[in-house]
Amino acid sequence: MEFGQIRRSEQLPARIAAQIARDITEGRIRPGEKLPTEHFLAKALGVSRSVVREAIAQLRNEGLVETRQGVGAFVTEPHARPIRIEQDDLANRQSFRDLFQLRVPLEIEAAGLAALHHTPDDLQRIDEALASMSGAEKWTAEGIVADLAFHRAVAAATGNEYFAVFIGFIAERISLAINAARAAAVLEEIVEVTIKEHVVLRDAIASRDPRRAREAMKMHLLGAARRLDLTLESY
Amino acid sequence: MEFGQIRRSEQLPARIAAQIARDITEGRIRPGEKLPTEHFLAKALGVSRSVVREAIAQLRNEGLVETRQGVGAFVTEPHARPIRIEQDDLANRQSFRDLFQLRVPLEIEAAGLAALHHTPDDLQRIDEALASMSGAEKWTAEGIVADLAFHRAVAAATGNEYFAVFIGFIAERISLAINAARAAAVLEEIVEVTIKEHVVLRDAIASRDPRRAREAMKMHLLGAARRLDLTLESY
DNA sequence: CATATAAGGTTATCAGACAACCTTACAATG
DNA sequence: CATTGTAAGGTTGTCTGATAACCTTATATG
Structure with a gap:
């Protein structure tokens, strides 16, 4: 509760x-x-x-x-409006899946860019987020914060301000929607797998090999989609 | 006055x-x-x-x-806020390039999804935007509206509400920034190439081959980046 | 015809009051 | 001692009423 x-x-x-x-x-x-x-x-x-x-x-x-x-x-005449996504907007499964699907190419690209552009500070932040996540015993608020911090750290390591903004925005809303929809105990088994995938991703980024980083992020996100029972196109 | x-x-x-x-x-x-x-x-x-x-x-x-x-x-925390990008934000070249770079994976993915999911209505809307663009004699406000309409139509053909929202948002900001930065005459030679690439992309989507559609969008966007003197990572 | 003025209506700002809510401190109870 | 209840003080949320500033339209004047 x-x-x-x-x-x-x-x-x-x-x-x-x-x-x-x-x-x-x-x-x-x-x-x-x-x-x-x-x-x-x-x-x-x-x-x-x-x-x-x-x-x-x-x-x-x-x-x-x-x-x-x-x-x-x-x-006034219609003109550009900010992007807003409220928690209610993601209460239905189709919208949630749509946003998750949008997330995939963005974060795969971010992984590749992070492999090319990360600084020692970036890598440290990624490691800190990883360490926080390992410490979380359950998929609690702490685990969610750490998972978010990990993805944000990867996005920040792209060196592109808008990857950081958009990925931070999307990842947060997806995490909140997951949290709202799931009891904590159900997610516990997911944490171990997620940490492993995060470690693989971290190492790929640190290796400065963008192809490897992209592949690691792709595996991680597709795995997350599977664990969330989401069906995404693959080609 | x-x-x-x-x-x-x-x-x-x-x-x-x-x-x-x-x-x-x-x-x-x-x-x-x-x-x-x-x-x-x-x-x-x-x-x-x-x-x-x-x-x-x-x-x-x-x-x-x-x-x-x-x-x-x-x-509030920054990531809790809506995403806003004002025209001023894109006045500096680095920010413009950052947003353009963000656009690339999104629209490539959108092309693939549009190839899988488009309806006859979607294709008609893409064709209408193409037709509007061919009629524009210069890179005028009409041409910009038509270019935007084309990209929006492709995004809508994904059948994913958030691709439509995000791509519409980003494409509009980029178009406005280009318009603000360029004299109309300078862009005139760009229009013909753009139309050709749009046609290739349209046909790829209509063929329902997502790989071909992705490749066509990639070529179009990388071409656009080149014409705008933007250097993007490739791998 | 052009200009000035008045009237009426609307938004912009001000002032003050009370309702609803929150936090903290203290008292009462077991 | 710990827990519960109550009171006090402070803050936001809403309401009421008034005046200032602005706009539009109609009318009067030269």
């Missing part, structure tokens, strides 16, 4: 912002159109105007609307 | 949010640390608490902080 994972209910501004955002992204309010006034929204939604303002501030920050004092809030 | 383009002075919440965000991203307030209380910030900054709250709502929406009622606002 894992405490500290209880979700707090969302606050009013966030809920209202999400609802308006949905209306926008689903085309019910189109670019150039004006949102109802703050006063109207407050009345219609049964909240204070402050809450509406905070929601609109969020939408403005996301670039979904722009406000003109004295006139109103207008929906 | 462009009227209607005059920048409105930023509102107080946006300015305060930006300042706090700077303090966070520049390490003056670290992950896990608590922000000063709303009351304190309002007094220190000489604004009302509502303004502070709107600013914090923005930061919360950006994922930079999380708030706990009765306790305070805390800076």
